Amino acid sequence: MTVIDILFRVDEICKKYDKYDPEKQREANAFLDDAFARLYSLVEADIEKALAVRFLFSYPFLLLFSFQTLIFQINYWNKMQKSDKVSTEKNRAAAVALSAEIRRIKARLMEEVPKLQKLAKKKVKGLSKEDHETRFDMVLALPDRIKAIPDGSTAASNQSGGWGTSSSNKKIKFDSSEERFGSDFYQQTEESDQFRQEYEMRKMKQDEGLDVISEGLDTLKNIALDMNEEIDRQVPLMDEIETKVDKTTSDIRKNNVRLKKTITQIRSSRNFCIDIILLCIILGIAFYLYNALK
Amino acid sequence: MSGSDPGKLISKADNLTTLSLTRWSADWESATRLYEQAANGFRVSKDYEKAKLAFEKASKGREMLSSPWDAAKSMESAAALAKELRNWTEVIDFYRKASELYMQCDRPQFASDSLAKAARAVEDALPSDAIKLYSDACVLLEDDRKEQMALDLYHAVTNIYVKLEKYTDAVAFLLKLGLAADKCNATNSQCKAYLSAVIVYLYAHDLKQAEKCYNDCSQIDAFLRSDQNRFAGKLLSAYKEGDVEEIKRVAQSRSITNLDSVIIKLARKLPTGDVAAFKTNAAIGEEEALDENDLK
Numbered sequence: 001m002t003v004i005d006i007l008f009r010v011d012e013i014c015k016k017y018d019k020y021d022p023e024k025q026r027e028a029n030a031f032l033d034d035a036f037a038r039l040y041s042l043v044e045a046d047i048e049k050a051l052a053v054r055f056l057f058s059y060p061f062l063l064l065f066s067f068q069t070l071i072f073q074i075n076y077w078n079k080m081q082k083s084d085k086v087s088t089e090k091n092r093a094a095a096v097a098l099s100a101e102i103r104r105i106k107a108r109l110m111e112e113v114p115k116l117q118k119l120a121k122k123k124v125k126g127l128s129k130e131d132h133e134t135r136f137d138m139v140l141a142l143p144d145r146i147k148a149i150p151d152g153s154t155a156a157s158n159q160s161g162g163w164g165t166s167s168s169n170k171k172i173k174f175d176s177s178e179e180r181f182g183s184d185f186y187q188q189t190e191e192s193d194q195f196r197q198e199y200e201m202r203k204m205k206q207d208e209g210l211d212v213i214s215e216g217l218d219t220l221k222n223i224a225l226d227m228n229e230e231i232d233r234q235v236p237l238m239d240e241i242e243t244k245v246d247k248t249t250s251d252i253r254k255n256n257v258r259l260k261k262t263i264t265q266i267r268s269s270r271n272f273c274i275d276i277i278l279l280c281i282i283l284g285i286a287f288y289l290y291n292a293l294k
Numbered sequence: 295m296s297g298s299d300p301g302k303l304i305s306k307a308d309n310l311t312t313l314s315l316t317r318w319s320a321d322w323e324s325a326t327r328l329y330e331q332a333a334n335g336f337r338v339s340k341d342y343e344k345a346k347l348a349f350e351k352a353s354k355g356r357e358m359l360s361s362p363w364d365a366a367k368s369m370e371s372a373a374a375l376a377k378e379l380r381n382w383t384e385v386i387d388f389y390r391k392a393s394e395l396y397m398q399c400d401r402p403q404f405a406s407d408s409l410a411k412a413a414r415a416v417e418d419a420l421p422s423d424a425i426k427l428y429s430d431a432c433v434l435l436e437d438d439r440k441e442q443m444a445l446d447l448y449h450a451v452t453n454i455y456v457k458l459e460k461y462t463d464a465v466a467f468l469l470k471l472g473l474a475a476d477k478c479n480a481t482n483s484q485c486k487a488y489l490s491a492v493i494v495y496l497y498a499h500d501l502k503q504a505e506k507c508y509n510d511c512s513q514i515d516a517f518l519r520s521d522q523n524r525f526a527g528k529l530l531s532a533y534k535e536g537d538v539e540e541i542k543r544v545a546q547s548r549s550i551t552n553l554d555s556v557i558i559k560l561a562r563k564l565p566t567g568d569v570a571a572f573k574t575n576a577a578i579g580e581e582e583a584l585d586e587n588d589l590k
Contacts, residue, residue, distance in 0.1 A: 215548055218521075222552040225482035232480070233442040 039119060040138065043112055046105055047145060102149060109146045116142065300335030303328045304348060311355070326355030330368070337375070346375040350388075357395070366395035370408055377415045385415050386423060393434075402438040406431035410447055421454050428454075432470075441474040445483055448474065452490070453556045461498040465491045465507065476516070484514075485522040489549070490557040492526045497560040501533055525549040533565065541565045 001009075019025070120135045265271075307328035311320045333348030353368035373388030389412030396405035413427035428451045435444040448471035455464035468491040475484035488511040495504035508526055511517050525547065532540040541564055550561045 218548040218552075222482075229442075229480045229483060232478070236440070 039112065039116055040135075043109055043116065043142065046109055047149065049105075051149060106146055106149055110143065113139065113142050113146070300332040300339070300341075300344070300348070303332035303335070304344070304351075307332065307351070311351075320358075322355045322358045326352055326359060329355055333368075333371070342375045342378050346372050346379065346384075349375065353391075362395040362398040363401075366392045366399070366404070366408070369395060370411075373408075373412070373415075380419075382416045382419050382423075386412055386420075386427070389415075389427075397434075402434045403440065403443065406434040406443070406447075409434070410450075413447075413450070417450075417454055421458055425451055425454055432474075436474070442478045442480065444474050445471060445480065448487075449554055453554070456494065456556050456560065461494050461500075465494050468494065472511075472514075476514070481516040481520070485517050485520040486553055488514075488517050489522040489526050490553055492529070493550075493553075493557055493561050493564070496529065496533065496564060497566055499566050501530075504533075505530060521549055529564075538565060 014021075116139045117136075120132075120139045307325040310317075310325040310328070311322065313320060329348050329352035333345050333352055336342075336345035336348055349368050349372035353365045353372065356362075356365035356368060369388050369392035373385050373392060376384040376388055389408045393405035393408045396402070396408060409427045409431035413424040413431065416427070417424035428447050432444045432447050432451075435441065435447070448467055451467045452464045452471070455461070455467065468487045472484045472487040472491075475481070475487060488507075491511070492504050492508050495501075495507055508530055511526075512523065517523050525544070528544050529541065532544050545561045545564050550558055553561070
């Protein structure tokens, strides 16, 4: 356990056993007769508490300690070691809740201030004139003190710079304070001049390149459109060709079939036998003639 | 019989076809065959006159044999030979005959094709006849609802008119081109046609007509949405301001190079005449308007 943990533990324990503290009781009793003093002390206590809570914002683990038990805090430590990012998220949510709480407290305190003022004006026995006036001054100072309690996210900016701008600054200024911009501010240095020139040159080159590209694209577009039209023109011609070719193929098929039939008829076995017999007869006659002539 | 003399073949064929006491009916079939052989022989020996005659006779023979297709083909060959001989009237006659024969075969495309060939052959020598032939060819195609084929023919007619410096006629044909393109949804050709029309008017130095033409064409959606429309607008505004440099610059841009070569030549020559005159006319017009208001 760190020192700060110990301190807070001690504080908690003391608060718990405050009722046994004789000095504090005496202080509390002293205010019993004086309504103003009592109310004022309550307001003061609230302010201190609010400020303390604000103070706690800057230490995330303190925050958790003040709101949760020790066991949960140990768990949280473990978790935080695993992923810091998650813890900041939790803190932010908790921080947002706390700031809302503080704003509520502030509003309540502002309501109490007029009551205090009335009480301060009342005459209280056993109080000197100077004390009376100081009381009045304290009451006057109260609103400022209350307002001074920061309830925006300004304290959290210590934790993570990313939260940045304070929400309380609502004025937007243009051309603010002349003295910040001296005459040197608008002076072009050599470097910036060169840079500007280079930038201009590059822009020009890019423009030229883009012009060339656009010309090429124009040509391509024109070619593509012409091709489109030409193809459209060819489509009906192709359809015609298709029908004609279909007709021709069917004609050829028909003819092939007929041809095949004719050939098979010619080569049929009956005709073949007749051919052989006739051939034999002719050979026989030729042989006979040959013999006769010999 | 390829070896025998084509002249002999011709005479033989003639004998077959002439009717006499010994011959009661002409034998067109063999005669036609002989004629064709003779014609080929003559063509090979570069005797174009005789070849042409032979083809003519062959075509007549085919006609007698009631095959108009072959007759037309022979006629076309005859016409091609006549072109070689630069006998333009004969060329025109033969091609017309061929196209009629094609129409008999119910093939209007081929008919218009032969008329177009005729026109192309004679366009240098007899431009007006060429124009007539082209228009007839276009009519044939449009009747057959094949406007797409006609687009090239319209371009050719426009070119002839521009050569003859008859700019209003050229524009008329360009608009007909646009109409034909519209029928077959050839939007690119259509827009190019309208742009070419505007350019031709500007070349003829007739700003009012050009503007009227542009306004008419702007009524058409396809043209309105196109690049050509923007370009035409730029050109006309440059003319109205009388800015010669601007006109030259606009005319050099890409849209022009996509058009027909003849139109490109015209565009490159813009502006013709005094552009400042347009500017002053416009200024005078404004002043007059002011005066009228003052009087009121």
